[in-house]
Each structure stands twice: as C-alpha cells, then as structure tokens.
Amino acid sequence: MRVHTRHTPGFGVARVLLAPGEAVQAAAESLLASSFNVAETNQNRGRKGGPSVFTAPQEGGWVDLAPLGPGDVYPLELTGSTGWSVHREGVLARPSTVRVDQNWAPLQQLFGADSGFLEHYSGRGPLLLTAPGPVDSFDLGRGEIVTVRPDYLLAYPDTLQCRLRALDPSGPQSLRTGEGLVLDFAGPGTVLVQSRNRRVSQA
8 A cells, every 4th residue: 555645734635556455444435536446345334434445456446535624644654663642533544454452551541441532553554644734743852852732643653651641630621632631752752743723623
C-alpha cells in the first residue's frame, strides 16, 4: 500500500494505491472515488459511520479518501518496531498490516477504566491520519519536555514518556474529550500536533 496526498493542508485528499488483493480500512463516507472493480465490504452492516474495507481486484487499484471536513491528511509510516498513540478522531484509514491495540496497558494506566481520547496502533505500513488544520511537530531531545492540549494532539510514539494531568483539579475534566486536561511529553521522540483546535473546528 502506497499513499499520495494532494490539496494539503487545507482540503487534503489521499490516493491509496493497492496491490492485487490488497485492502484498506476507512469510514465508508470517506470514499471520494475508486478505480473500477474495487470491492467494498461494510463492517457495520450498512449503518452510517461504520468502517468499510476496500479491496483491490486482481489487477490492483486505488481509492481516493477524504475527511468529512477541511484539513490535512498525513501518512504516518509505521515500521513495526515502534507503536503510536493517536487521537481517536485522527485516523482516516489503515491497512490490514496496522492493528488497533485494544486495552493497551500504558493507555489503561493513563486513563484507568475509562475510554480515553487516544488509541494505540502498531504493525507495519502507512497509517493515514487526518487533522482539521495543518500537521505540525515537536522534535524532543532526551529529557526535553513539552506540554500539549488534547484538542491539538494528533499522535506520539512509544519512545516518549507521557503524563496526563488536570489544568485545574477543581475544574471540569473529561477523559473522553480531554477537557480540562493537558499532556506532558518527555523525549526523545516526535509529538505530532494539529494547528487547529479539534473541538472548535467541529462546532
């Protein structure tokens, strides 16, 4: 699976090139167009918002995928050696070689029994991310620390140390949305952020 992007960072579209029989998973409504004979299998029995799997025919093919709103699309190449934690609203598509790690221990430690605003991905291949604004990054050296608001966080690798804390312990907080919280990251590693607030962009 190879990915080429266009119209970034304002109105990104990703062309996913598929080898014969290769498949990519994405939300059904993100499909803009495809080459002829690409098969679509819906994983949620046709209900709106369910993920679909797009599979190339014998001669191979392509699909064009676009986020529902304006913003960037960003292919994050997973090498198989390091996993990434990604904002749960930040994934546009993934190949079968990249998996979602349910109940990943470090995120369980971060959020407890609650379902937090992050998901963990591992494997090998391009994980296609989407953001309401251009994707930016902080490259942290060993011991270097940066604080990021959850509404701007896109993804970070397992090499980073992460701490979640309340801005105001007496104020409202939500592990699901990140309201009232911040994340402290210590290097080495790269934190991917988006240059527009996710909740404001969706309002």
